[in-house]
Amino acid sequence: MDLSFTPDQQAFRAELRAFLNENLPARLSDKVRRGLRLTKQDYEDWHAILNARGWLGVNWPVEHGGTGWDAVQRHIFEEETTAAHAPRIVPFGIAMLGPVLMAFGNDAQKAHYLPRILNGDDWWCQGYSEPGAGSDLANVQTTAMRDGDHYVVNGQKTWTTLGQHANMIFCLVRTSKEGKKQEGISFLLIDMNTPGVEVRPIVLIDGEPEVNEVWFSDVRVPVENLVGEENKGWTYAKYLLTHERTNIAGVGFARAGLSALKRIAGEQMDGGKPLIQNPFFAAKVAQVEIDLMAMATTNLRTIAAAAAGQAPGAESSMLKVKGTVIRQTINALTRQAVGPYAAPFVSEALDEGSNVEPVGPEAAMPATQAYFNNRKLSIYGGSNEVQRQIISKAILEL
Amino acid sequence: MDFRLTDERQMLQDSLRRYLTDTVTPDGIAAATDGEAGFDRTVWDGLVEMGVPAALFPEEQGGFGGAGFDLMVVFEELGRAGLPAPLLETVLVGSLASSEDLIAGQVATLAHAEPSSRYDLSHVETRAEQADGAYQLTGRKAVVPYASATETLLVSARLNDKIALFQVQPDAVQMRDYPLNGGGRASEIMLDGAAAQLVQEDAMDALHTAFARATAAQCAEALGLMEAIKALTVDYLRNRKQFGQPIGKFQALQHRMADVLIEIEQARSAVINLCGHLDGPERDLHVSATKNLIGRTAKLVVEESIQMHGGIGMTQEYALGHLAKRLTMVDHRFGDADHHLERFIRLAAA
Ligand SMILES: Cc1cc2nc3c(=O)[nH]c(=O)nc-3n(C[C@H](O)[C@H](O)[C@H](O)COP(=O)(O)OP(=O)(O)OC[C@H]3O[C@@H](n4cnc5c(N)ncnc54)[C@H](O)[C@@H]3O)c2cc1C
Numbered sequence: 001m002d003l004s005f006t007p008d009q010q011a012f013r014a015e016l017r018a019f020l021n022e023n024l025p026a027r028l029s030d031k032v033r034r035g036l037r038l039t040k041q042d043y044e045d046w047h048a049i050l051n052a053r054g055w056l057g058v059n060w061p062v063e064h065g066g067t068g069w070d071a072v073q074r075h076i077f078e079e080e081t082t083a084a085h086a087p088r089i090v091p092f093g094i095a096m097l098g099p100v101l102m103a104f105g106n107d108a109q110k111a112h113y114l115p116r117i118l119n120g121d122d123w124w125c126q127g128y129s130e131p132g133a134g135s136d137l138a139n140v141q142t143t144a145m146r147d148g149d150h151y152v153v154n155g156q157k158t159w160t161t162l163g164q165h166a167n168m169i170f171c172l173v174r175t176s177k178e179g180k181k182q183e184g185i186s187f188l189l190i191d192m193n194t195p196g197v198e199v200r201p202i203v204l205i206d207g208e209p210e211v212n213e214v215w216f217s218d219v220r221v222p223v224e225n226l227v228g229e230e231n232k233g234w235t236y237a238k239y240l241l242t243h244e245r246t247n248i249a250g251v252g253f254a255r256a257g258l259s260a261l262k263r264i265a266g267e268q269m270d271g272g273k274p275l276i277q278n279p280f281f282a283a284k285v286a287q288v289e290i291d292l293m294a295m296a297t298t299n300l301r302t303i304a305a306a307a308a309g310q311a312p313g314a315e316s317s318m319l320k321v322k323g324t325v326i327r328q329t330i331n332a333l334t335r336q337a338v339g340p341y342a343a344p345f346v347s348e349a350l351d352e353g354s355n356v357e358p359v360g361p362e363a364a365m366p367a368t369q370a371y372f373n374n375r376k377l378s379i380y381g382g383s384n385e386v387q388r389q390i391i392s393k394a395i396l397e398l
Numbered sequence: 399m400d401f402r403l404t405d406e407r408q409m410l411q412d413s414l415r416r417y418l419t420d421t422v423t424p425d426g427i428a429a430a431t432d433g434e435a436g437f438d439r440t441v442w443d444g445l446v447e448m449g450v451p452a453a454l455f456p457e458e459q460g461g462f463g464g465a466g467f468d469l470m471v472v473f474e475e476l477g478r479a480g481l482p483a484p485l486l487e488t489v490l491v492g493s494l495a496s497s498e499d500l501i502a503g504q505v506a507t508l509a510h511a512e513p514s515s516r517y518d519l520s521h522v523e524t525r526a527e528q529a530d531g532a533y534q535l536t537g538r539k540a541v542v543p544y545a546s547a548t549e550t551l552l553v554s555a556r557l558n559d560k561i562a563l564f565q566v567q568p569d570a571v572q573m574r575d576y577p578l579n580g581g582g583r584a585s586e587i588m589l590d591g592a593a594a595q596l597v598q599e600d601a602m603d604a605l606h607t608a609f610a611r612a613t614a615a616q617c618a619e620a621l622g623l624m625e626a627i628k629a630l631t632v633d634y635l636r637n638r639k640q641f642g643q644p645i646g647k648f649q650a651l652q653h654r655m656a657d658v659l660i661e662i663e664q665a666r667s668a669v670i671n672l673c674g675h676l677d678g679p680e681r682d683l684h685v686s687a688t689k690n691l692i693g694r695t696a697k698l699v700v701e702e703s704i705q706m707h708g709g710i711g712m713t714q715e716y717a718l719g720h721l722a723k724r725l726t727m728v729d730h731r732f733g734d735a736d737h738h739l740e741r742f743i744r745l746a747a748a
Contacts, residue, residue, distance in 0.1 A: 159709050205722065270516050336736070339517065340540060344576050344577075345578060385648070
């Protein structure tokens with residue numbers, strides 16, 4: 001047993017830190033720290049900065065323009081970027097589609113799409129879920145019928161995160177109604193500017209239009225946009241989900257959240273003293289911190305196994321459940337900390353440069369919003385119930 | 399022992415439920431929250447016509463109710479409907495000053511909490527000064543519900559080391575008005591030597607009573623919200639199909655929904671406890687016991703109901719969102735679960 005990072009890893013951390021110091025614009029880290037609204041441009045700016053250094057393809061091999069980092073390095077990157085309040089890397093192109101194309105795409109697709117992801121030419125979104133296909137993803141009903149050298153796509157996707165920014169969507173579509181449900185699914189890349197694609201925003205409970213419905217009516221998609229083989233999409237989708245679940249523990253986000261919580265609870269007064277000195281409150285903060293310390297090591301154990309070449313398996317389900325519960329607990333405590341000022345909702349105050357002052361402490365409204373918004377953590381990417389189901393089948397063999 | 403409602407209260411509950419079911423809509427609530435008053439005047443006028451404010455006060459104050467269980471019946475229904483309205487303010491103000499105008503439908507509010515008072519009722523920095531027999535108030539009041547729509551504005555302030563209560567003309571103060579999570583509006587109030595009329599010189603006991611009554615009402619409202627959320631969620635579990643069956647057939651969800659039901663029944667008992675002791679010697683112990691339990695249960699009900707709905711539970715458009723936010727905000731007024739846990743320990747040891 002050795003809990004320390006190697007000298008190389010420590011040097012890597014120092015290099016990252018220096019880079020962030022120099023290159024992460026204060027404008028962006030300030031927005032992230034204060035919980036202000038990030039624009040499409042903000043994400044694109046940050047992607048471009050990382051890409052210029054060759055560090056955008058965090059989970060990509062060098063041959064495709066990625067970093068070639070191992071699991072530990074990726075973990076250190078996550079720790080350092082979240083601690084520095086960098087925007088997150090938008091996952092759909094980099095973390096999700098990239099690995100699928102590398103594994104299953106043809107040469108032309110790789111040569112065309114991968115550089116465009118890195119250069120920010122395409123903004124991808126994920127078209128998996130449908131109204132009737134959530135946890136039961138294999139139930140997708142959006143159809144793609146072959147017509148000469150095109151597929152004609154009809155149906156509806158939903159919950160499409162940041163689809164309003166996207167020009168491309170990767171979709172699970174039904175190409176066959178025969179056999180098992182899983183066997184008639186294909187993985188199709190669709191240009192959202194094609195006639196017949198319509199994007200409608202869905203406003204979430206925090207008031208933000210974060211997700212969308214995407215409708216397809218007779219959308220003609222060239223056959224060369226099929227990834228891999230027809231009716232093999234389920235295999236690729238599952239492969240993608242294992243990538244979606246790397247870094248699923250969200251330790252970096254939890255740490256950033258915990259330090260914000262402590263700062264806020266140090267500023268809020270309660271009976272003449274800072275709230276953080278209230279034993280009832282302090283006990284809850286301490287408990288979640290203790291959970292997080294153990295979680296960080298659970299995470300590292302999985303990462304070490306992955307770095308040693310083991311494919312992430314059902315362990316990532318463990319990380320998903322515990323990691324999201326910890327983050328949600330921190331969100332709930334932060335909401336509690338801001339007290340009566342959790343109630344005011346002045347949406348305009350979240351825009352950069354807004355001349356609308358926040359009501360009460362600046363941290364208050366973002367705290368309430370984050371609490372509501374992060375209820376999603378235990379719903380998406382395979383709900384926590386689905387993860388527990390996986391654990392009981394794959395690990396416990398029940 | 400008898401846990402049934404009296405005939406009068408049963409009638410009030412029935413007609414109130416019918417009225418609110420017919421008149422309150424999610425769009426109406428959203429529009430009112432974005433509007434000037436923060437509540438729907440038409441619905442309010444209907445409530446007044448039905449005698450709802452009168453049910454909150456005893457006969458000697460011109461009403462026909464005023465007991466804990468009257469508050470419970472009224473506010474549970476308001477909660478079920480998820481209706482934002484200045485009726486908690488009616489309870490507060492009516493127990494501190496005259497209730498006559500309130501019974502006739504006047505909108506009134508109490509400005510007591512301040513930017514750094516959190517949930518401490520005795521933390522008042524606003525000062526009252528007397529000059530030539532008149533009073534002037536200077537200070538700041540925080541998150542005052544419906545202040546921009548109020549006709550009567552009660553303000554607490556320090557006068558000779560005591561906390562006194564004043565009436566101030568709403569146009570004699572500066573207000574910053576804003577919408578609230580869960581609907582309704584509130585204001586930050588700036589008093590800069592505002593002319594005031596003395597209502598009560600040593601008002602701390604009266605404030606405690608007012609807040610006890612309002613907390614009971616608010617807990618009943620929370621209970622109604624929980625019932626509405628439970629109904630929505632059970633309905634969803636029955637109708638939403640995944641893997642070829644209603645998700646309510648999955649035991650993992652069945653057990654959690656059963657726990658939610660158990661906790662909501664506990665919440666009902668806690669509200670009954672408080673309403674039954676509202677005029678008794680153990681009032682404050684029950685205020686804190688119930689507010690603590692309601693705070694904990696609200697969090698459970700909100701989080702479980704959103705989770706069991708999946709994505710749809712995260713949307714603003716679906717009815718759950720508004721109810722869940724409104725229920726969450728209950729823990730941010732009149733003291734959160736921790737505040738009342740601490741107070742309960744103190745009171746129980748005394
Ligand atoms: C904010 C947000 C962003 C999202 N972004 C995207 C995106 O970009 N692209 C995309 O494709 N999708 C996205 N999703 C969709 C997400 O993956 C689904 O919401 C998720 O798969 C759950 O599906 P559902 O919402 O239909 O819930 P349902 O599957 O209907 O589940 C409802 C409840 O039933 C439970 N349940 C279901 N099956 C079982 C079972 N067998 N046993 C026990 N419990 C069960 C669930 O855990 C949940 O609690 C997003 C969702 C959210 C909330």
